Amino acid sequence: MSAGTGPPTMRDVARSAGVSLKTVSRVVNGETTVAPDLAARVRAAVDSLNYRPNIGATMLRRSDRRSRTIGVLLEDVTNPFFAAVYRAVEDEARERGVHVLSGCLDDDPQRERDLARAFAQRQTDGMVLAPSGPDQSYLGSIGGLPIVFVDRPAGSFASDAVLTTNAQGAAEATRHLISNGHRRIAFLGDHVRLWTARSRYQGYLDTMAGAGLVPFGAHELHDAPAAEAAAEALLAGPHAPTAFFSGQNMITIGVLRALRRAGRHHDVALVGFDDFPLADLLEPAVTVVAQDPVAMGRTAARALFERIDGETGPPREFQIPTTLIPRGSGEFPPS
Amino acid sequence: MSAGTGPPTMRDVARSAGVSLKTVSRVVNGETTVAPDLAARVRAAVDSLNYRPNIGATMLRRSDRRSRTIGVLLEDVTNPFFAAVYRAVEDEARERGVHVLSGCLDDDPQRERDLARAFAQRQTDGMVLAPSGPDQSYLGSIGGLPIVFVDRPAGSFASDAVLTTNAQGAAEATRHLISNGHRRIAFLGDHVRLWTARSRYQGYLDTMAGAGLVPFGAHELHDAPAAEAAAEALLAGPHAPTAFFSGQNMITIGVLRALRRAGRHHDVALVGFDDFPLADLLEPAVTVVAQDPVAMGRTAARALFERIDGETGPPREFQIPTTLIPRGSGEFPPS
DNA sequence: AAATCGAGAGACAACGTTGTCTTGCAGTAG
DNA sequence: CTACTGCAAGACAACGTTGTCTCTCGATTT
Numbered sequence: 050m051s052a053g054t055g056p057p058t059m060r061d062v063a064r065s066a067g068v069s070l071k072t073v074s075r076v077v078n079g080e081t082t083v084a085p086d087l088a089a090r091v092r093a094a095v096d097s098l099n100y101r102p103n104i105g106a107t108m109l110r111r112s113d114r115r116s117r118t119i120g121v122l123l124e125d126v127t128n129p130f131f132a133a134v135y136r137a138v139e140d141e142a143r144e145r146g147v148h149v150l151s152g153c154l155d156d157d158p159q160r161e162r163d164l165a166r167a168f169a170q171r172q173t174d175g176m177v178l179a180p181s182g183p184d185q186s187y188l189g190s191i192g193g194l195p196i197v198f199v200d201r202p203a204g205s206f207a208s209d210a211v212l213t214t215n216a217q218g219a220a221e222a223t224r225h226l227i228s229n230g231h232r233r234i235a236f237l238g239d240h241v242r243l244w245t246a247r248s249r250y251q252g253y254l255d256t257m258a259g260a261g262l263v264p265f266g267a268h269e270l271h272d273a274p275a276a277e278a279a280a281e282a283l284l285a286g287p288h289a290p291t292a293f294f295s296g297q298n299m300i301t302i303g304v305l306r307a308l309r310r311a312g313r314h315h316d317v318a319l320v321g322f323d324d325f326p327l328a329d330l331l332e333p334a335v336t337v338v339a340q341d342p343v344a345m346g347r348t349a350a351r352a353l354f355e356r357i358d359g360e361t362g363p364p365r366e367f368q369i370p371t372t373l374i375p376r377g378s379g380e381f382p383p384s
Numbered sequence: 385m386s387a388g389t390g391p392p393t394m395r396d397v398a399r400s401a402g403v404s405l406k407t408v409s410r411v412v413n414g415e416t417t418v419a420p421d422l423a424a425r426v427r428a429a430v431d432s433l434n435y436r437p438n439i440g441a442t443m444l445r446r447s448d449r450r451s452r453t454i455g456v457l458l459e460d461v462t463n464p465f466f467a468a469v470y471r472a473v474e475d476e477a478r479e480r481g482v483h484v485l486s487g488c489l490d491d492d493p494q495r496e497r498d499l500a501r502a503f504a505q506r507q508t509d510g511m512v513l514a515p516s517g518p519d520q521s522y523l524g525s526i527g528g529l530p531i532v533f534v535d536r537p538a539g540s541f542a543s544d545a546v547l548t549t550n551a552q553g554a555a556e557a558t559r560h561l562i563s564n565g566h567r568r569i570a571f572l573g574d575h576v577r578l579w580t581a582r583s584r585y586q587g588y589l590d591t592m593a594g595a596g597l598v599p600f601g602a603h604e605l606h607d608a609p610a611a612e613a614a615a616e617a618l619l620a621g622p623h624a625p626t627a628f629f630s631g632q633n634m635i636t637i638g639v640l641r642a643l644r645r646a647g648r649h650h651d652v653a654l655v656g657f658d659d660f661p662l663a664d665l666l667e668p669a670v671t672v673v674a675q676d677p678v679a680m681g682r683t684a685a686r687a688l689f690e691r692i693d694g695e696t697g698p699p700r701e702f703q704i705p706t707t708l709i710p711r712g713s714g715e716f717p718p719s
Numbered sequence: 720a721a722a723t724c725g726a727g728a729g730a731c732a733a734c735g736t737t738g739t740c741t742t743g744c745a746g747t748a749g
Numbered sequence: 750c751t752a753c754t755g756c757a758a759g760a761c762a763a764c765g766t767t768g769t770c771t772c773t774c775g776a777t778t779t
Contacts, residue, residue, distance in 0.1 A: 055449070056527050058735055069759045074737060082757060099525045101505040105440035106735035109764045114390070118485075127471050132462045139488060148502060150453075151486045153474060167483060170436040190434045192391050305665055325662075330640055332667040393765055404729045409767060417727060441765035444734045 057098040066094035077102060108172060118148045119353060120168035120176040122161065123199075125153045130298060130323055130342050131179070134199060137346025138177050145354060147174070156240075156271070158182025169194050175353045177346075180204065183242060195356035199349040201244045202366075209356065211349040211367045215245055215322075218338040218371030219252025219294070222320040225336070225373060226292045227260050230382045231318060235283050235290035236266035237276055237300050249296045249322055265290075276303025277310075284311050291383035292318035298325050301335065320379040322371075329376055336379030338371045345369050392433040401429035412437060443507060453483045454688060455503035455511040457496065458534075460488045465633060465658055465677050466514070469534060472681025473512050480689060482509070491575075491606070493517025504529050510688045512681075515539070518577060530691035534684040536579045537701075544691065546684040546702040550580055550657075553673040553706030554587030554629070557655040560671070560708060561627045562595050565717045566653060570618050570625035571601035572611055572635050584631045584657055600625075611638025612645075619646050626718035627653035633660050636670065655714040657706075664711055671714025674707045 059077070063070045068087055075083050076091040083091075094100070108116055121138050123131040139149050150173060152164045161181045165188065168176060175195035178185075185206035188196060196203075198210040226234050236253045239246035246268070257264040265288075267279040276295065280303060283290055295301040301321030308314035315333065324339035348367050394412070398405045403422055410418050411426040418426075429435070443451055456473050458466040474484050485508060487499045496516045500523065503511060510530035513520075520541035523531060531538075533545040561569050571588045574581035581603070592599040600623075602614040611630065615638060618625055630636040636656030643649035650668065659674035683702050 060735080070735095071737080071759060071761095072757090075758085078737085084757070087758085099527075101501075103444070103507075103735050104505060105443045105507065106764090107737080108440045109438070109444060109766090110735080110737045111764090125471070126461050127464070127467045129462070129464070132467050136460070136462050136488060139486075143487075148485055149487065150483055151474075152478075152484065153471065166436070170439055172438070172440060192434075302662065302665075309665065327637070327660075327662045327666070330637075330644065331662070331665060395765080405765095406729060406731095406767080407727090410728085413767085419727065422728085438765050441734090442767080444736090445765080445767045446734090449734095 056103075057100045058103070059100070061098055062091065062094045062100050065098060066090045114172070115174055115357075116172040117146060118150055118173050119350075119357075120150045120152070120165070120173040120178075122152050122154055122164055122168070122176065123179045124156055124181065126151075127153075128298060129325055130340065133342035134179075134346040134349075137343045138350045141347050141350035141354070147354075154179070154181040156181050158184075162187050166191060175357045177349045177353055178203075195353055197349045197353040197356070199345055207364045209349075209352045209365045209367070211345050211352065211369065213245070213340045213345065214368050214370050215248035216252035216255070218340075218373075219249040219296075219322060220256045221371070221373050222294050222322065222338045222379075223253045223256035225375070225379055226294060226318060226320055227256070227262070229292075229318065229380055231292040232262055232383070233265075233288060233290045234262065234292045234294055235280075236264060236294050236296065237270055237279055237304060238266065238268045238296040239271055239300065241268050246296055253294055266294075270296075270300050270303070273299045273303035273306065276300040277307045278303075280304045280307035281311065284308075284313060284317070290317065292320070292379075292381075295319065295321045297321075298323045301325065301337070305331065305335070314378075316381060316384040318379055318381040318383075324374065331378075333378045334376035336376045337374050339374050340371055341369050391438075392435045393438070394435070397426065397429045397433055397435050400433060401425045449507070450509055450692075451507045452481060453485055453508050454685075454692075455485045455487070455500070455508040455513075457487050457489055457499055457503070457511065458514045459491055459516065461486075462488075463633060464660055465675065468677035469514075469681040469684075472678045473685045476682050476685035476689070482689075489514070489516040491516050493519075497522050501526060510692045512684045512688055513538075530688055532684045532688040532691070534680055542699045544684075544687045544700045544702070546680050546687065546704065548580070548675045548680065549703050549705050550583035551587035551590070553675075553708075554584040554631070554657060555591045556706070556708050557629050557657065557673045557714075558588045558591035560710070560714055561629060561653060561655055562591070562597070564627075564653065564715055566627040567597055567718070568600075568623060568625045569597065569627045569629055570615075571599060571629050571631065572605055572614055572639060573601065573603045573631040574606055574635065576603050581631055588629055605635050605638070608634045608638035608641065611635040612641045613638075615639045615642035616646065619643075619648060619652070625652065627655070627714075627716075630654065630656045632656075633658045636660065636672070640666065640670070649713075651716060651719040653714055653716040653718075659709065666713075668713045669711035671711045672709050674709050676704050676707070679704050 059070055059073050063073045073091050076088050126132045126135055142149050150168055154161045158181050169191040177197050177199055179200045180203055183204045185203040188206045196208045202210045238250050254264050270276040270279055293304050295304050304319055308317055321335055321337045324337045328335040394405055394408045398408045408426050411423050461467045461470055477484050485503055489496045493516050504526040512532050512534055514535045515538055518539045520538040523541045531543045537545045573585050589599050605611040605614055628639050630639050639654055643652055656670055656672045659672045663670040
């Protein structure tokens with residue numbers, strides 16, 4: 050086999066096959082200008098030594114400098130929405146033989162910068178990024194690396210973005226509740242610094258205004274416990290809502306818990322933004338405005354690979370539509 | 385700024401700071417044998433040129449050859465269990481400034497081999513692997529790379545493994561149902577080629593035998609629809625079970641659906657192996673034997689980093705215990 | 720005052736690979 | 750028989766970095 054000093058190199062293969070270094074390189078890279086018998090000897094040596102090219106050296110020397118690796122930075126794969134986005138990107142990468150460096154940002158701008166920079170330094174060919182911070186101008190210094198934003202646009206960095214039609218989806222949800230007779234519809238939203246939260250709120254706001262209704266609710270709710278507390282307070286207040294529109298996954302779950310605890314889940318309506326597993330098995334089943342995270346991930350990955358393959362041209366914005374899925378919780382009349 | 389030919393190199397920084405290449409290298413690597421004023425000039429040049437070391441070149445030259453990257457290969461991050469394992473590994477890596485290459489295997493042995501080899505070739509320092517195939521002997525040819533198996537042991541490759549106490553957990557679940565008066569307890573299991581499925585079945589089998597009860601049920605159920613069909617068939621059969629013990633997440637959900645459809649969810653008991661989000665909000669809430677995926681991921685990552693840091697010694701096996709969480713669905717008496 | 724020492728800083732080679740150039744050689748035309 | 754063409758295959762340099770060696774120069778020792 051090989052020497053005691055690490056994995057076999059091209060030089061070892063060359064020696065073993067009795068040819069020059071460059072001939073091995075040619076065979077390994079599938080060049081056709083090698084005599085068949087030599088090529089066969091080289092391939093045999095490659096197999097017997099278990100040779101794999103050193104990717105660092107290859108990247109260092111090659112002119113195109115492709116690492117065939119992309120980075121994917123999302124908020125948290127533990128959230129089913131982001132898990133689905135991640136999977137879609139990975140599947141798209143897999144089809145192209147590209148590998149994926151991944152990281153969860155946990156809504157931490159510092160972490161976003163650190164990881165984005167580190168990934169760029171590691172010579173990823175591009176990145177899919179769901180930005181956490183308000184500002185992505187730091188990306189200007191990472192040298193023209195293709196980036197596609199997903200779920201949220203960048204603060205101040207022009208690049209392709211794949212977004213859900215948040216405002217339209219929120220408007221549809223709100224209209225749905227209104228059409229079922231509700232007038233006191235509370236909105237529960239995530240941090241207002243998040244673009245998604247603001248967009249969905251805007252859709253709600255416009256629709257309420259259009260119907261002559263008074264918007265109210267709570268913001269800055271990022272996880273289920275916060276949402277649960279907020280919903281509980283609203284239910285106990287003087288002008289309790291007859292329906293909730295929740296701006297996000299985790300908030301929906303918090304509201305669900307609050308309604309359970311108050312025993313109001315069969316009489317206060319609820320529509321959630323973003324679908325989640327088992328929503329159909331709850332009692333009542335939860336009406337949602339579903340996003341399409343798989344389409345978002347695939348679209349983002351495709352756009353990224355187009356950029357990597359040389360597509361220039363102005364930044365593009367891809368809108369992925371939502372779908373209202375009535376399941377029961379959003380179809381109560383007001384009590 | 386820099387030339388039109390790609391990102392700035394150490395040479396550019398050296399020229400800009402008026403020092404030699406090696407001095408820049410020393411400053412960048414935090415060596416102390418550089419005069420303060422020179423070091424300051426170098427750092428200024430680094431900042432102004434936005435220089436980042438080329439990690440490929442660094443790895444090529446450095447003696448220790450650490451890429452500060454690990455690979456994580458799991459079945460599917462879309463499954464909350466694996467998402468949690470992944471997160472735990474990533475968090476542990478993050479604390480050490482190590483990056484993560486990830487991939488989903490989808491239960492495909494071919495894909496497992498391809499990705500494991502590719503990751504090894506990409507000079508990851510080690511890997512956390514939930515094996516899909518029956519045999520990991522191919523790992524012998526990737527040259528002593530530290531590997532830690534998680535969730536499932538390897539077929540024929542000795543290495544550290546982090547496992548759930550599957551048999552004990554399954555036994556506890558079965559005992560729980562028996563102690564609530566059940567005698568016709570059906571087991572619904574995943575592919576029997578999976579070690580986890582076999583272990584859980586064994587725990588069920590032993591406990592049933594110990595109580596003098598007759599085991600029955602179905603195997604080879606990998607997703608919710610398959611489990612739903614199997615549960616439906618059992619419910620409609622001549623000796624319908626009064627309780628189900630489901631061997632896995634997705635199976636539990638399939639059973640849930642079958643019970644709903646048959647309107648039996650308030651009278652046929654169910655205990656699931658592995659917890660899942662919203663189990664507590666269903667009607668009835670679902671009793672489970674919870675695994676601890678976070679502990680599994682953290683333990684696996686720690687073991688891996690110990691190996692990477694030079695720990696030799698025989699393969700270790702870490703057992704992560706389960707917890708029975710009674711929530712309602714497992715506490716019905718037989719009807 | 721000469722010799723020694725040590726620390727800072729540069730020169731050079733090497734890591735494993737690929738781009739470019741050169742060589743060798745067979746086949747063909749003049 | 751010489752000159753040219755074309756193609757296979759090797760020699761060599763270079764990618765960006767770090768390990769090792771060497772050099773310089775001022776400070777300390779005898």
